[in-house]
Amino acid sequence: MTRFVLGRIGFYTLIAVLLAFFTIPLLWLVTAPFTSDPTYKVSVPDFTLDNFRAIAEHPYALPSLWNSVLLSAGTALLVVILAALAAYALSRVRLPGRDALLYTLLLLSSIITGTAAMVPLFQLAVQLNLIDSQLGLILILTGGLLPAAIFMMKDFMDATPKSYEESARVFGATPLQIVRHVVVPLVRPGLATIGVWAVANVWGNFLMPYLLLSDVEKQPAAVITYTLYTEGGQANLSMLSTFGLLYSIPVVLMYLFVSKKYGFRFHGGIKR
Amino acid sequence: MAAIELRGLSKVYPGGVKALDSLDLAIPDGEFFALLGPSGCGKTTLLRTIAGLETATGGAVVIGERDVTGVQPGARDIAMVFQDYALFPHMDVTDNISYPLRIKKVGKGPRREKAAEVGARLGLEHLMDRRPGQLSGGQQQRVALARVMATQAQAFLFDEPLSNLDARLRLEARTFLKKLQRELGVTTVFVTHDQAEALAMADRMAVMEAGHIRQIGTPAEVFQRPANTFVAGFIGSTPMNLLDGTVRGDTLEVAGCKVAVPVTAEGRLSDGEKIVYGVRPEYMAYSAAPAEGAFGGRVVIVENLGASHLVTLEAGDVSVQAVVPEGNEPAVGDDGYAVPRRDRALIYRDGDLV
Numbered sequence: 001m002t003r004f005v006l007g008r009i010g011f012y013t014l015i016a017v018l019l020a021f022f023t024i025p026l027l028w029l030v031t032a033p034f035t036s037d038p039t040y041k042v043s044v045p046d047f048t049l050d051n052f053r054a055i056a057e058h059p060y061a062l063p064s065l066w067n068s069v070l071l072s073a074g075t076a077l078l079v080v081i082l083a084a085l086a087a088y089a090l091s092r093v094r095l096p097g098r099d100a101l102l103y104t105l106l107l108l109s110s111i112i113t114g115t116a117a118m119v120p121l122f123q124l125a126v127q128l129n130l131i132d133s134q135l136g137l138i139l140i141l142t143g144g145l146l147p148a149a150i151f152m153m154k155d156f157m158d159a160t161p162k163s164y165e166e167s168a169r170v171f172g173a174t175p176l177q178i179v180r181h182v183v184v185p186l187v188r189p190g191l192a193t194i195g196v197w198a199v200a201n202v203w204g205n206f207l208m209p210y211l212l213l214s215d216v217e218k219q220p221a222a223v224i225t226y227t228l229y230t231e232g233g234q235a236n237l238s239m240l241s242t243f244g245l246l247y248s249i250p251v252v253l254m255y256l257f258v259s260k261k262y263g264f265r266f267h268g269g270i271k272r
Numbered sequence: 273m274a275a276i277e278l279r280g281l282s283k284v285y286p287g288g289v290k291a292l293d294s295l296d297l298a299i300p301d302g303e304f305f306a307l308l309g310p311s312g313c314g315k316t317t318l319l320r321t322i323a324g325l326e327t328a329t330g331g332a333v334v335i336g337e338r339d340v341t342g343v344q345p346g347a348r349d350i351a352m353v354f355q356d357y358a359l360f361p362h363m364d365v366t367d368n369i370s371y372p373l374r375i376k377k378v379g380k381g382p383r384r385e386k387a388a389e390v391g392a393r394l395g396l397e398h399l400m401d402r403r404p405g406q407l408s409g410g411q412q413q414r415v416a417l418a419r420v421m422a423t424q425a426q427a428f429l430f431d432e433p434l435s436n437l438d439a440r441l442r443l444e445a446r447t448f449l450k451k452l453q454r455e456l457g458v459t460t461v462f463v464t465h466d467q468a469e470a471l472a473m474a475d476r477m478a479v480m481e482a483g484h485i486r487q488i489g490t491p492a493e494v495f496q497r498p499a500n501t502f503v504a505g506f507i508g509s510t511p512m513n514l515l516d517g518t519v520r521g522d523t524l525e526v527a528g529c530k531v532a533v534p535v536t537a538e539g540r541l542s543d544g545e546k547i548v549y550g551v552r553p554e555y556m557a558y559s560a561a562p563a564e565g566a567f568g569g570r571v572v573i574v575e576n577l578g579a580s581h582l583v584t585l586e587a588g589d590v591s592v593q594a595v596v597p598e599g600n601e602p603a604v605g606d607d608g609y610a611v612p613r614r615d616r617a618l619i620y621r622d623g624d625l626v
Binding site: 163164167168169170171172174177182186 | 323324344350351354356360362371374375376423
């Protein structure tokens with residue numbers, strides 16, 4: 001009996017420590033922006049809005065959030081469109097060596113990480129005159145995300161019964177009509193998943209924009225965070241925490257919205 | 273409305289598998305035609321080739337007067353109900369039924385009107401706003417039928433239309449489908465692996481095996497005079513007795529018993545010939561007392577069929593089955609005698625009907 005009680009106590013202590021490990025940084029993130037002189041400690045805020053004023057007056061902070069939106073939305077859009085078309089074709093057309101091609105793509109893209117490909121990518125961008133250009137960055141980020149996106153998307157396409165499309169085909173629908181009326185609505189949860197995944201990836205990406213964008217006016221929030229220091233070279237905790245909070249809110253909102261709107265529901269219509 | 277004709281239709285898959293081997297088939301206008309066969313016999317491939325979802329590697333498909341062999345499915349003026357119904361899950365019943373009209377660029381108003389009209393005809397009026405996921409299997413099937421009716425196509429193709437329904441519902445749907453086809457008068461081809469379904473619904477049927485058509489005929493013809501031992505074994509809810517035998521003068525020696533030559537084979541057999549004797553269990557007269565020209569043996573199994581019993585006799589080293597009306601059934605271990613009806617028994621030589 002005592003052994004059992006002691007075991008329980010030990011178990012819950014462990015859980016509490018683990019929880020604290022993950023909760024305290026989040027608590028800090030929501031309290032520090034409202035504290036006049038935040039430290040690394042979680043303290044009771046005095047609900048000042050001075051820190052937000054300071055961020056608003058910072059010449060690059062708020063525009064950088066907009067840059068982040070542009071970059072991630074642009075990349076997500078490209079990734080979703082290209083991955084959907086490629087995955088549809090790969091799922092429906094039997095090509096010799098199709099699976100080998102897919103696995104090689106996925107394998108290569110996970111072995112050769114962005115960091116390893118940085119130098120050639122940088123040179124490529126310079127030669128194509130895409131250095132310091134948001135479009136160039138979007139293209140490079142898209143290229144990095146596409147293999148995994150195609151792979152995930154193909155799973156969604158494979159899970160969609162062919163008879164829907166064949167049925168539309170017998171009624172005389174053209175391939176484009178089939179894609180628009182049938183395939184896209186059916187794989188919409190998949191498209192949403194890939195979109196969210198791409199946005200989250202780009203939103204948190206520091207290295208690529210840091211290396212490829214030198215103009216501070218074009219830099220996204222992830223890079224600007226890195227510049228929030230005091231004159232003395234110390235991390236400016238009040239600015240950092242406030243900007244950090246602003247930086248996390250859009251992603252959290254997006255997750256909530258997408259999961260509410262799409263979730264993972266399947267409406268049926270195929271009798272199994 | 274149009275007739276369907278297949279001329280030497282072949283389908284060979286890239287691996288070299290012959291799914292359809294040079295089939296000839298003519299289905300007149302307005303007929304309810306069944307393609308029957310075990311799984312893998314090519315019946316679904318044949319239906320899909322008529323629809324244009326598979327391309328023929330040889331021969332021609334003619335619908336009406338038009339050779340449509342190389343024509344896209346959408347331009348063949350046919351409509352198809354898939355085994356899984358393939359109702360679009362993101363559209364409600366109205367949109368599903370009117371989808372073919374949307375493709376034909378019919379305006380929204382007339383489209384909804386037509387959907388409402390067809391839906392009402394199939395008893396779907398109170399379901400028009402539902403999504404397929406909110407419908408029962410039987411309702412989904414009727415929506416799929418309504419969608420096909422809305423096309424006003426020349427011919428309908430049904431792929432296993434009843435296989436997704438519960439056993440009880442299947443019987444109702446069978447009657448319903450036959451009645452509907454009769455009323456519409458549209459040439460309809462359906463695929464099934466269930467011989468009872470084909471016998472019950474079809475005007476005529478083709479029995480297929482391994483890419484070949486083994487017999488074409490009305491359900492009565494196919495049931496009473498199966499053209500070969502394959503069809504004989506496949507048709508009928510209780511399998512036909514197919515017993516090896518030898519001709520001995522003007523009688524037959526089958527399973528160690530002397531039986532009479534069937535009416536249809538009289539004068540067409542030669543002495544000493546090896547044949548297969550076929551008779552359905554339903555066409556056997558069972559008695560407990562020895563009888564002339566009967567299969568005699570020990571009763572080994574009695575199966576209850578409801579209003580009758582299926583009795584299995586062990587005659588020598590083969591089994592003979594007979595259907596016995598209720599109240600007359602023997603006990604296991606009894607001796608029993610089954611006399612085949614001479615006018616219903618059949619003789620097969622090298623697998624084909626004599």
